[in-house]
Amino acid sequence: MVLALDVLGTFAFAVNGAFTASRKVRLDIVGILALGIITAVGGGMIRDVVIGDVPPAAFTRWYYLAVAAVGALVAFFISRPPRLLYRSMLVLDAVGLSLFCVVGALKAVEFGLSPAPAIALGAVTAVGGGTIRDVLIGEIPSVLTSGLYAIPALLGASVAVATVGTGVGAAGAVAGAVLCFGIRMVGLRYRLNAPAARHHRDGD
Template identity: 45%
Template sequence: MQGDLRVDEALNFLLVGDLVGVAVFAASGASAAVAKRLDLFGVALVGFVAALGGGILRDLVIGAVPPLAFADWRYAVTAVLASIAVFWLHPQLNRLRRTVLLLDAAGLGLFTVTGTLKALDAGVPPVGACLIGMLTAIGGGLARDLLTGEIPVVLQRDIYAIVALGGAILVTIMREIGLSGPGPMALGAVLITGLRLLALYRRWSAPIAVP
């Protein structure tokens, strides 16, 4: 009985983490679309893709078909509602650039944790689960940047994918030593988010080739 409660608790944590990640990434995508002066449909579309692109990729890789983005209405509705909210409330959102970066960092942390955990639960070995966790986290942001005509952040010098990969490794290690409850995983998401924001603040970057 206690084991069943723990399973239910873990599943609820994954669901809540996923939906919160969907909301913040949708808001991030919608904010970027508003800054590009797209119409309501464009804002909703960019928000939807930014929120669910990484999760769709994750589910296809681990064989969870149809992906949750299509199988569970809560994902699509959360993404669209968050996008529409940003569209109507954007005059109150000062400094959209900073808002996008903050929401993106939060989404990175949440999706890294849930993506890695879902891969591990699907039986993917640790190394593969870390890569899937990273792809889950960066997939939506990559799609968002492409749709809004920006060079994807993950392809630039900003430490983005590296943070996601490091976070996925941290989540995997925590899982292996038994720290897999909502508390430790939430802490992991906060650490990933904080590291991404610190990298932005300190302007840390990966090396680039010198022409």
């Protein structure tokens, strides 16, 4: 079950990452493949290198690279997503975000990190791949500037970390993922943003 969700999240991140990249920059098939794969497995690789679980899971379990490559190829061949597909992608991306923040934080706890760093690393797992992609195509990472993306990941990871080892661990992980997903979808629906620094608001 977890594996199926993890693979689904990887696939969603790869398709979404490849679409996002190809909308902004003229890329050949190698570039689209590379950016789709990096979006899908980049966050987990940062997490694994930081906690010392090397080679990272993306390199030791064959299906991560395979699923990510298939996802990027799908994006390459469709290339102009119909509106409905695009919306499904945003939902799938929120699913990936929710799964990766919880899985990342729990893996960090398992490797001995305290709660606060584990929560931070869970969020990095969830947003890291998209951040590397944005840096590579010359964009300021959207997680830094726009809307509720990092905050739901941090909250979801917090719930998962707070409940780990309490006997409701599995339920806590699910609750964390559901919370993250819910906040993210509400944010998308109502275009909510986190508060910005004061001197910028002056200029509005």
